[in-house]
Amino acid sequence: MFNKLSQQKIVSIFMIFFFIAGPFSITQWNKINILIIFILSSTTLLLTALLGRKLRFWLISFYPSLIYIFSFIVSLFALILTREYLTGEYFDSVIFGRLFTFITVSFVLFIINLWLSQVGNDELLRSLKITFSIGFCFVLLGHWQFIGNLFGIPFFIETRDWMHGVPAAIRSVLPMRLTSIAEEPNFLSPLLIEYLILTGLVVNGVLIRFGAYALGLFVLVLSFSGGVYVNLILILAFYSILSLYRSFTLSKIKIRDFIFLFFIVLCFGLVISIGNILIDFISVKLQGEAGGQSGRSQFLLSLTQLISNSDFSQLLLGHGMATMSVLTAFGLPKDEFLFRITNNFYLDMIWEGGFLGLFLILMFFIYLLFIGIKSYLINKYYEAGLLFTVHMMITCLYRSEYLSSHFLWVMTLIFICYKKGAIDMQRELTSSMPKINNHSATLRGEDGIS
Numbered sequence: 001m002f003n004k005l006s007q008q009k010i011v012s013i014f015m016i017f018f019f020i021a022g023p024f025s026i027t028q029w030n031k032i033n034i035l036i037i038f039i040l041s042s043t044t045l046l047l048t049a050l051l052g053r054k055l056r057f058w059l060i061s062f063y064p065s066l067i068y069i070f071s072f073i074v075s076l077f078a079l080i081l082t083r084e085y086l087t088g089e090y091f092d093s094v095i096f097g098r099l100f101t102f103i104t105v106s107f108v109l110f111i112i113n114l115w116l117s118q119v120g121n122d123e124l125l126r127s128l129k130i131t132f133s134i135g136f137c138f139v140l141l142g143h144w145q146f147i148g149n150l151f152g153i154p155f156f157i158e159t160r161d162w163m164h165g166v167p168a169a170i171r172s173v174l175p176m177r178l179t180s181i182a183e184e185p186n187f188l189s190p191l192l193i194e195y196l197i198l199t200g201l202v203v204n205g206v207l208i209r210f211g212a213y214a215l216g217l218f219v220l221v222l223s224f225s226g227g228v229y230v231n232l233i234l235i236l237a238f239y240s241i242l243s244l245y246r247s248f249t250l251s252k253i254k255i256r257d258f259i260f261l262f263f264i265v266l267c268f269g270l271v272i273s274i275g276n277i278l279i280d281f282i283s284v285k286l287q288g289e290a291g292g293q294s295g296r297s298q299f300l301l302s303l304t305q306l307i308s309n310s311d312f313s314q315l316l317l318g319h320g321m322a323t324m325s326v327l328t329a330f331g332l333p334k335d336e337f338l339f340r341i342t343n344n345f346y347l348d349m350i351w352e353g354g355f356l357g358l359f360l361i362l363m364f365f366i367y368l369l370f371i372g373i374k375s376y377l378i379n380k381y382y383e384a385g386l387l388f389t390v391h392m393m394i395t396c397l398y399r400s401e402y403l404s405s406h407f408l409w410v411m412t413l414i415f416i417c418y419k420k421g422a423i424d425m426q427r428e429l430t431s432s433m434p435k436i437n438n439h440s441a442t443l444r445g446e447d448g449i450s
Helices: 001-028 030-051 057-082 088-116 121-151 168-173 185-202 206-222 228-248 255-274 276-290 294-307 314-319 321-332 345-375 378-397 403-432 436-444
Strands: none
Touching: 001 030, 001 088, 001 121, 030 088, 030 403, 057 168, 057 314, 057 345, 057 403, 088 185, 088 321, 088 403, 121 185, 121 206, 121 403, 185 206, 185 228, 185 294, 185 378, 206 345, 228 378, 255 321, 276 314, 294 321, 314 345, 345 378, 345 403, 378 403
């Protein structure tokens, strides 16, 4: 009993730290953040091993975690096939840093799965509240930054808050974007969507929840990130479909469906009436990217051409982990080597892990989608897990942080929501049935992999 409680306590302490530190990979402290996480995760694993207790994992998180890790193992194996292209720079300053991050991510994911196999209902709720609090802190810092901009007070850290690619009419009113403590608006964007989902999940009271939404949306709009605008629109559209389908399934249209549709119409009306500048901004951004006018879009075209010229083994298994840092060794002209990432996870994975790596990542998402779509009608936690999954898939279109503590943080939120949804479902079944079958026990995590 002592060993069991000790292991649970050690793992739980690390998870509390991870829930706090996870999002900080989007800040300028990302390197020190991953170093601290590595030290603490390796220490946690060592102490867990010394306790000598049999390890168990929750099946619903264990399988997607394996798929996720194996997609990067494919890119490691690909290095054997492309080793003649790799330069001294790659071995001196690139691969070791990426391997360190990959090992850290693997350690943390192992602990996450261990924690999920033994976590209880109260701790799951506490975890959701902690993650919401961290998102709320980022939002409040965004408001602090806005107030400082109004009065000419410098923010306490430097971020990429300049208004590049924004119409002059907007710059004349708002000279800087809101980034909070993230390095740039594009880094902050996913966290703002996650904050909004968590708000709907953990904040009670209509007025308080509305206020929390308003605070987050204010920072979201003034970040002037095209990615977050598209992300929010797609999430809202997907949520409206889920809500209407639920109402039709239950043969009962709820007031919230009409309220939701009313606010959608109202938002469009406001944008049409007073948001012409914002519409122009979005239109210019989309036209520029689609026409290859920006450096990023030109780089994407060059990389796509380079991929199309790859041989069969490189298309299948990729060119190797972190090889986007040495694209010139694979034939990309130096004047076209503008970035070391595409800001698109799927395209990055095609390059590094080939279509096999991409297939594994798609299977990772499909697995999580299947769990959510199958169960989202049961309770709000399954629904939130599904929304987080769709959000992560959308985020991967404009962010390439697939090996980061923030990516793991969101993945853990999905697992937590599914675990909490399973526990609540089990409680409901227990109250209505005298006996529970083995399938329900598996959902609770009682039947796992040892």
